[in-house]
Amino acid sequence: MKFNICAAKPEDCKDIARMIMELAVYEKMPDQVKISYKELEKDGFGPNPFYQCLVAEVPEEHKSKDGHTKVGYALFFYTYSTWKGRTVYMEDLYVMPEYRGKGMGKALMATVAKVAKEQHCVRLQFSVLDWNKPSLDFYLSKGAEDLTAKEGWHFLRFHGIALDNLAQEAP
Amino acid sequence: MDFTIRAATLEDCKDISRMILELAEYEKVLDQVKITQRDLEQDGFSKNPFFHGIIAEVPEHHKSGEGHTKVGYSLYFYSYSSFKGRAVYMEDLYVMPEFRGKGIGKALMSKVSQLGLAAGCTQMNFTVLDWNKSSLDFYLKQGCWDVTSDLGYHCMRCEGDALEQLAQGDL
Numbered sequence: 001m002k003f004n005i006c007a008a009k010p011e012d013c014k015d016i017a018r019m020i021m022e023l024a025v026y027e028k029m030p031d032q033v034k035i036s037y038k039e040l041e042k043d044g045f046g047p048n049p050f051y052q053c054l055v056a057e058v059p060e061e062h063k064s065k066d067g068h069t070k071v072g073y074a075l076f077f078y079t080y081s082t083w084k085g086r087t088v089y090m091e092d093l094y095v096m097p098e099y100r101g102k103g104m105g106k107a108l109m110a111t112v113a114k115v116a117k118e119q120h121c122v123r124l125q126f127s128v129l130d131w132n133k134p135s136l137d138f139y140l141s142k143g144a145e146d147l148t149a150k151e152g153w154h155f156l157r158f159h160g161i162a163l164d165n166l167a168q169e170a171p
Numbered sequence: 172m173d174f175t176i177r178a179a180t181l182e183d184c185k186d187i188s189r190m191i192l193e194l195a196e197y198e199k200v201l202d203q204v205k206i207t208q209r210d211l212e213q214d215g216f217s218k219n220p221f222f223h224g225i226i227a228e229v230p231e232h233h234k235s236g237e238g239h240t241k242v243g244y245s246l247y248f249y250s251y252s253s254f255k256g257r258a259v260y261m262e263d264l265y266v267m268p269e270f271r272g273k274g275i276g277k278a279l280m281s282k283v284s285q286l287g288l289a290a291g292c293t294q295m296n297f298t299v300l301d302w303n304k305s306s307l308d309f310y311l312k313q314g315c316w317d318v319t320s321d322l323g324y325h326c327m328r329c330e331g332d333a334l335e336q337l338a339q340g341d342l
Binding site: 023024035075077079081089091092 | 191194195200203204205206210214219221222246248249250251252253254255256257260262263293
């Protein structure tokens with residue numbers, strides 16, 4: 001299935017907010033979502049954005065049963081390690097269930113890695129709920145390291161050759 | 172002991188770099204530090220800084236055994252929760268051993284929380300090495316809760332009333 005990965009625009013915020021809620025439901029914490037598309041617009045698109053976002057979009061003929069063409073996103077921001085320097089933290093990676101298994105998750109993540117490399121970042125970090133085995137397996141298969149080894153959240157990181165390889169897979 | 176808390180400037184990078192190495196040594200990972208004073212200058216004081224810093228300084232007559240008046244720092248940056256919105260992440264909090272127990276660490280931390288709240292953040296997050304019991308006890312006493320509950324790193328957060336109170340405790 002054809003798809004595009006591009007930088008989010010302010011008008012994407014309603015779809016991003018929709019997908020954030022879908023992700024929260026998947027992570028079994030829908031009551032934790034406190035922000036709406038308005039905060040996303042304000043916080044992601046001013047002169048000093050708090051985050052960056054990529055959106056995965058499919059052509060009209062592949063729209064979802066609810067009529068959506070924006071079917072995945074990755075939300076990330078720049079962070080800093082006082083040991084290693086510039087890093088990127090990937091806060092969310094999400095693809096709607098009916099669009100999984102088509103390479104969109106990998107493409108989104110690879111594009112984040114690519115952007116990270118362009119900005120001379122040396123790490124891509126993120127966290128995963130430990131019961132989320134499909135996601136954990138996916139990340140480990142891409143060369144991520146599990147830094148926190150038990151129940152609850154896991155901190156994962158891409159660096160070195162694994163990061164280079166992931167960046168090279170960006171569409 | 173009298174001390175002041177202020178925003179870090181370019182000229183402070185030499186002392187921040189020194190203290191980063193001291194902190195790394197305390198955390199037993201001195202060989203992991205790859206960034207230099209110059210990296211800090213470029214990454215913290217350019218148009219789109221990757222981090223912000225605050226410095227604790229004592230008067231000349233209280234300088235350290237080696238002649239330093241800059242005796243503590245905190246390095247932080249803004250992050251984002253797709254559920255809760257703007258957040259602040261405290262990457263480092265450090266006070267030179269001979270200046271501990273005088274409220275400097277708490278003042279630095281309060282300042283970060285205050286700046287975070289002023290910027291519209293609803294969370295302050297950070298991590299602690301699990302064997303670092305004195306730091307862990309200090310943070311828990313301030314009203315934080317431990318989000319990741321096992322060996323290795325813990326992700327900590329101050330929010331709600333605890334965050335308000337911490338900010339109000341600033342000098």
